[in-house]
Amino acid sequence: MDVLSKPANELGELILSGAISIVDLIDKVYERIMKLESKVNAIITLRSRSDLLKEAENKEKEIKRGAAKGLLFGVPVAVKDNISTKGIRTTCGSKILENYVPPYDATVVKLLKKEGAIIICKTNMDEFAMGSSTETSYFGPTRNPWDLERVPGGSSGGSAAVLAAGIVPLALGSDTGGSVRCPAAFTATVGLKPTYGLVSRYGLIAYANSLEQIGPMARNVTDVALLLNVISKYDENDGTSIPGSRPDYMYSLSNPYHIKGSLKVGLVVEMMGEGVSDEVRKVILRALDKISGEGIEIEEVSLSSLKYALPAYYIIAMSEASSNLARYDGVRYGFRAKIDGDWNKVYMETRAQGFGLEVKRRIIMGTFALSAGYFDQYYLRALKVRTLILNDFRRAFKKFNVLVGPTMPILPFKIGEKIKDPLAMYMCDIETVSANLAGIPAISIPAGFIGNLPVGLQIMAPPLHEELLLKISKIFEDKIGLRNLIAPL
Amino acid sequence: MEKLKVKIGLEVHVQLTKLKTKLFCSCPSDYRGKPPNTYVCPVCLGLPGSLPKVNSKAIEYAVMVALALNCKINRKVMFFRKHYFYPDMTKNFQITQYDRAGGAPIAVNGYLKLSTSDKEKVVRIRRINIEEDPGKLVYPTGSIITSPYTLVDYNRAGIALLEIVTEPDIETPAEARLFLQKLRSILEHLDVCDCGLEGAVRTDANISVAGGGRVEIKNIGSIKDVEKALMYEILRQKEALLKGLSIRSETRHWDDVRKVTVPLRVKEEEQDYRYFPEADIPPIIITEEFIEKIAKQMPELPDERLKRFQREYGLPYYDSSVLVSNKKLADFFEETVKLYKRNPKKVANVIINDFLRWIHEKGLELDNVKAKPKDIAELLKLLDNGIISIKIAKTVLPEIIVSGKSPSQVVKERKLLKISDKQIIRQIALKIFREHKKAAFDALKDKKAINYLIGQIMKYTKGRADPAVTGKVVKELLTDLKEGKLKL
Amino acid sequence: MEKLLEHLSWLARVKLCNYERKLLVNDIAKIMEFFNRLGEIDVKDVEPTTHVIELVSVFREDKPGKPLSLDKALKNAPSKEGGFFKAPRIL
Incomplete structure (x- = not known):
């Protein structure tokens, strides 16, 4: 258990120095999964023990040869199951991809491998990342390690749960409207959604492609920076990848207090208003109290267009989803319904049996928002609202270094509590979607607890200001004093 | 029956066959004759997670075509998704361009001038889109109706296409043919498309007669067939009008075996393509410098070449226009003239009157003709030197076209030397x-x-x-x- | 509303069972109301944002790469025959 609770940045050094055997480490990871997985259900596909041990042995040989290198050499990592892994099935939490084995690695997976990381498993998620609770997975809901009756948040709930359960120190999630930050908040872990275009999306199975980014998740800010160092790279396979080199995010954390002048933090009033539970508000205000002072000024700021962020987000996300999910027709890959009939009939039936209810709901609504006669009223209007939100953020960032608010408006809720009411579920994303609409980086760090239920603090920065965002997160993490938390299981 | 007003518009899909790779991925583009599904990758197969990346050369070629068709080139070009389900589609949407909803195709508002015997005709170009080709369906029984299942080959999926859309300015099937011939010649002069390749140029033609409904004929494979399909359709519609029937707007299919158009059963609601911007491809900025650079590199186009033929070789307008209507023919002519400088007009005569007739008669295309320019030049020299008679020359020509033997070889083998003793x-x-x-x-x-x-x-x-x-x-x-x- | 749902289910090629139809007819109405909140905000003269980070397309060179092997291309196909993907009949 001791090795498993180590932060990744320490673990990596211990491995390279020979202080920790990779084989032992992987064995422990495997044991812990065997012990906890039946309770948590965080994993869709676990690589076989023999495969993992073989990889560990090979890596150990490399260390002995002195050939070992890489930022994550021998470090176990979990990958969300919507990120393509060559030779390892990638289901997106859906029946329609139950047996799909990609013939290629996502760019981020290539980068992980290049730095020596060991991919342990593919983690559970809401079907096609559509959800905020990891309940819509075809493979069953993931449970929150802090309270097994409750959801871990979503859609990257499996990735958050393996962190909180102390299985691995690092995980990849994806964030379309909060899917990294929401489960981070619900599990007292740290999750970052980078600037749109900072991390390659090549190989990330699209839900809403104009909004989403792959994001690093860990149990502390430093490990998030480490994982971001690995996955953040210009990728010529992704037309939306921002060209140019990336800063060394770990290096920038080495002296986090080195920020010019005093730090101006804007507390977004729209994010503390209606719909935010008193408990959450209390924890956030208490955390901000700890943070303020010593050159950190916190002031309220209003971004009035945020009131419209949620419907704008859902119109755009559902529209794009209806398009991105059109390809699942059972001809080239994936599930096909076993019925006789012409292609229309077989497609209709394949998609009826292959998709879950929430996916169908979003495909239908997205088809509606794009259809003739409604396009201007819904989709185009939503894109214009997006412009207004962008402008509001630009204005706010002229005055503030970062903006803060709660990550989630409520505490982790009970499994089954919201699944029957789609709008209630959508409301969970009210704090997170605006960062996706604006393409800006946003992070969730632990702010505190109500009983054993975690609350996350969200921090947002201007585009491509991940360095600043991580520095500030590190300062806040120090001041709040919550890091490397593992749920008692 | 009085002459009824006919309005024809064309949508021409041109494969950019001279590209080495597909539009959005680096799969090789010479898929013809290759085993099925061997020229595919995650991108053109539409595998989950794959992303498109635009081929720079495709943009260059599109700009060249746009300039040749006198179009306005948009400075900020966007790609859109067009949604419809079909088994030849790998994503069930096509990445294309759109001129509404904030979209901007590569080029708009151009024109092409056609010269007919009595007048000059201008056909306006509405827009040019860059888009991807779908895959190919194969029917195991050979028939779409009786096949119990469909086989799909995605080698063609993702091949770069230009969709060239005209205004309904064309008034006769012959004009449609002239337009397509000239377009083809331009594309070949630009060296962006080998139009002779099977399926490289496919045309949708829409036609309305006497203000009746707009009928669209889909996917016609050859220029000749476009003319035939339009003639058939005019006749069909005129007959219907004579019977007092009204023509309804519909989509028809050209049956190139029976040479008739047949109605396609299309559900009305299927036509909602739900166009919206392709977020995976940022806008493409076409700079003034880029256009200027391309404009400078533009090769000689048919109109200029025609004038040069008149000037340089002293050919009449008719001869020049026949020769430049086909780039390969014009090239053939010029190659021959290089080897037989003394009388270009004589070369033109042989090529237009005899050479072309024989190609046609033997059912050949210029591509598979064995005779080379040096053979025609040699033939003319044999004639000039009195070694063969004109009559012999005319019997030698078809043989060299088919066999690829040189004229003197044929003359020798068949003992065709002139007897003047x-x-x-x-x-x-x-x-x-x-x-x-x-x-x-x-x-x-x-x-x-x-x-x-x-x-x-x-x-x-x-x-x-x-x-x-x-x-x-x-x-x-x-x-x-x-x-x-x-x-x- | 039921007719609209049927149309959308056809456009999206997703068959819906009776239970789902009942549920979704209800949901659509609610979600549309939720969407309609955007009607409150003035978007006159506002340009739509189609690409959130202002990037210009970076092109790919026209240089051929290696395609997938036939084996890999067909590996995930639910049905195949002689190197082809096998799809349902058209008519």
């Missing part, structure tokens, strides 16, 4: 005179009989006898006969 011809003539005694005596007073005798000599020598010498010999023999110097 007076002694030999005299011997042959004597033999003919003796075999046709009556004709010989008739010829003393009847000109027709003289021609008959000459004809017999030609027949005997298989056309090899020099006509001038033969005429002279026959005349001398007849004089001898008349004067009694010759006994038959």
Whole structure:
């Protein structure tokens, strides 16, 4: 258990120095999964023990040869199951991809491998990342390690749960409207959604492609920076990848207090208003109290267009989803319904049996928002609202270094509590979607607890200001004093 | 029946066959004749997670075509998704361009001038889109109706296409043919498309007669068939109008076996393509410098070449226009002239009057003709040097077209050299005179009989006898006969 | 509303069972109301944002790469025959 609770940045050094055997480490990871997985259900596909041990042995040989290198050499990592892994099935939490084995690695997976990381498993998620609770997975809901009756948040709930359960120190999630930050908040872990275009999306199975980014998740800010160092790279396979080199995010954390002048933090009033539970508000205000002072000024700021962020987000996300999910027709890959009939009939039936209810709901609504006669009223209007939100953020960032608010408006809720009411579920994303609409980086760090239920603090920065965002997160993490938390299981 | 007003618009899909890779991925583009599904990758197969990346050369080619068609080139170009389900689609949407909803295709508002015998005709170009080709369906029984399942080959999926859309300015099927011929020649001069390849150019034609409904004929494979389909459709619609029926807007399919158009069963609601911006491809900025650079590199286009042919080779307008209507033909002509400089007009005559006729007669395309420009030049030289007669030349031509042998080789093998030796011809003539005694005596007073005798000599020598010498010999023999110097 | 749902289910090629139809007819109405909140905000003269980070397309060179092997291309196909993907009949 001791090795498993180590932060990744320490673990990596211990491995390279020979202080920790990779084989032992992987064995422990495997044991812990065997012990906890039946309770948590965080994993869709676990690589076989023999495969993992073989990889560990090979890596150990490399260390002995002195050939070992890489930022994550021998470090176990979990990958969300919507990120393509060559030779390892990638289901997106859906029946329609139950047996799909990609013939290629996502760019981020290539980068992980290049730095020596060991991919342990593919983690559970809401079907096609559509959800905020990891309940819509075809493979069953993931449970929150802090309270097994409750959801871990979503859609990257499996990735958050393996962190909180102390299985691995690092995980990849994806964030379309909060899917990294929401489960981070619900599990007292740290999750970052980078600037749109900072991390390659090549190989990330699209839900809403104009909004989403792959994001690093860990149990502390430093490990998030480490994982971001690995996955953040210009990728010529992704037309939306921002060209140019990336800063060394770990290096920038080495002296986090080195920020010019005093730090101006804007507390977004729209994010503390209606719909935010008193408990959450209390924890956030208490955390901000700890943070303020010593050159950190916190002031309220209003971004009035945020009131419209949620419907704008859902119109755009559902529209794009209806398009991105059109390809699942059972001809080239994936599930096909076993019925006789012409292609229309077989497609209709394949998609009826292959998709879950929430996916169908979003495909239908997205088809509606794009259809003739409604396009201007819904989709185009939503894109214009997006412009207004962008402008509001630009204005706010002229005055503030970062903006803060709660990550989630409520505490982790009970499994089954919201699944029957789609709008209630959508409301969970009210704090997170605006960062996706604006393409800006946003992070969730632990702010505190109500009983054993975690609350996350969200921090947002201007585009491509991940360095600043991580520095500030590190300062806040120090001041709040919550890091490397593992749920008692 | 009075002449009814016909309006025709064309949508031409042109594969950019000269690209080495597909539009959005680096799969090779020469998929023709390759085993199915061997030219595919995660991107063109539409595998989950794959992303498109635009081929720079495709943009260059599109700009070249846009300039050649006098279009306005948009400075900020966007890609859109067009949604419809079909088994030849790998994503069930096509990445294309759109001119509404904030979209901007590569080029708009151009025109193409056509020269017909009596007037100059302008066909306006509405827009040019860059888009991807779908895969190919194969019906195991050979028929879409009886096949119990469908086989799909995605090698073609993702091949770069230009969709060139005209305004409904075309008034006759012949004009449609002229438009397509000229477009084809332009594309070949630009060296962006080998239009002769199967499926490289596919046309949708829409037509309305006398203000009736707009009928769209989908996916016509050849220029000839576009003309035929339109003629068929005009007839069909006129007949319907005569019967007092109204023409409804519909989509029809060109059946190139039966040479008729047949209605396609399309559900009305299927036409909602739900266009929206392709977020995976950021806008493409076309700079003034880029356009200027391309404009400078533009090769000679058919119109300029036509003028040059008139100027440089002294060819009449008609000859020049026939030659430049097909780039390969024009190239063939110029190659030949290089080897036979003394008389370009003579080269043009042989190519237009004889060469083309034989190609047509043998059912060939310029591509699979074996004869090379040097062969035509050689043939003309043999003729000039009196080695063969014009008649022989005309029999040699089809053989070199098919066999690829040189003219002199054919002449040698088939012993086709011209006979101009007076002694030999005299011997042959004597033999003919003796075999046709009556004709010989008739010829003393009847000109027709003289021609008959000459004809017999030609027949005997298989056309090899020099006509001038033969005429002279026959005349001398007849004089001898008349004067009694010759006994038959 | 039921007719609209049927149309959308056809456009999206997703068959819906009776239970789902009942549920979704209800949901659509609610979600549309939720969407309609955007009607409150003035978007006159506002340009739509189609690409959130202002990037210009970076092109790919026209240089051929290696395609997938036939084996890999067909590996995930639910049905195949002689190197082809096998799809349902058209008519």
